[in-house]
Amino acid sequence: MQMNEILSVANVLPVLQTAADQLQSLISAKEKALKKAPAGRLRLSRRKNQVQWFHVTKGTTVHGKYIPVNEIGRAKALAQKEYDQKALPELKKWRLLIDSFLNRFRLQNLENLYACMHEGRQKLVSPVYESDETYIAQWLAGVYEGKKIEDDVPEIMTLRGERVRSKSEAMIADTLYRLKIPYKYECPLAIRHKKGTSRNTMTVYPDFTCLNVRLRQEFVWEHFGMMDDADYSSQVAWKVTCFEGNGYFLGKNLIVSMESSEIPLDATRIEKIAMQYLL
Known part of the structure; x- marks a missing residue:
């Protein structure tokens, strides 16, 4: 491995930033969906090898109200709501982890370390990371x-x-x-x-x-x-x-x-x- 390949992790910074932005969009979408989700929860029951759906709310018994097949949209909405409620905290954890990394990662420190060296020393050193400008200049x-x-x-x-x-x-x-x-x-x-x-x-x-x-x-x-x-x-x-x-x-x-x-x-x-x- 070449020295200037060691910090290839720097190449993923734009990817991580894009992922953070996408996660935030997804988090916002899930929060918006949960506000519009129907009240209550979904209960499943099996009868004669068939799964039945029940809508449990404050106005029903603990068993809930039966959801007929022609109202499958309501069952889907309740199931999606339960999934989103569990997924949302995990998405927020992912976003926090990425944000933490992006906030702590200071690539400029390494760039400046090499850039501030005397030209004579630069010729003697293999930097672990080169600035874009230096990399482009050498490539051209x-x-x-x-x-x-x-x-x-x-x-x-x-x-x-x-x-x-x-x-x-x-x-x-x-x-x-x-x-x-x-x-x-x-x-x-x-x-x-x-x-x-x-x-x-x-x-x-x-x-x-x-x-x-x-x-x-x-x-x-x-x-x-x-x-x-x-x-x-x-x-x-x-x-x-x-x-x-x-x-x-x-x-x-x-x-x-x-x-x-x-x-x-x-x-x-x-x-x-x-x-x-x-x-």
Whole structure:
């Protein structure tokens, strides 16, 4: 385990905060439901292998009033009320535990510990946690040579000032830039593929290599823009299969977007994809 992986628990902080918010919504919903729940309680009785329901209230005997089958909604409401009354305290305990952890966890202390060190000392130390800014800077620092764009290809520029091959790629790049998602354009990647009975290594240039900063996970994003073409589509299937053979799977660390003449790519779809996997 690398030193900067020890505190991977920091990656779950946003998840815990989301869980706390969801728990609070559920707690509020249960409290509201209990206020509207019918008075009394549900009693069950078995008769000739059939379960019967009885509604026990202050105005009935201890046995309660029989609930016919056509009033199953009342039985459900009473059963749900009893369940919610028992579940609510447990939900509140969960919320308190998460809140306690979030309030006590001070990741900034570790970030500042390293950030405040002399630059000379920083070079000698492997921190247990790096700030997002430091992590992003190191991820982007690697120098690489992308795939050459031929002179006869139209010049299309992104907001970041780099040249790409298509308007769709420009839309993707500009969306990533606007959402502050770190990316590399056509960064070379060596993958192994099967040819006949042998396996060979080849270099591919994924359209975008992106970094999910929150998860500190790298994603490859390929855009396929000519899905009308049968030969092109066949190549897409082969390429995706190659990615899978090298540990890149859709939804896990591989993002694929597609378009055709009838279904063009649009900015809304790009943003939804980016927010789903990269934020």
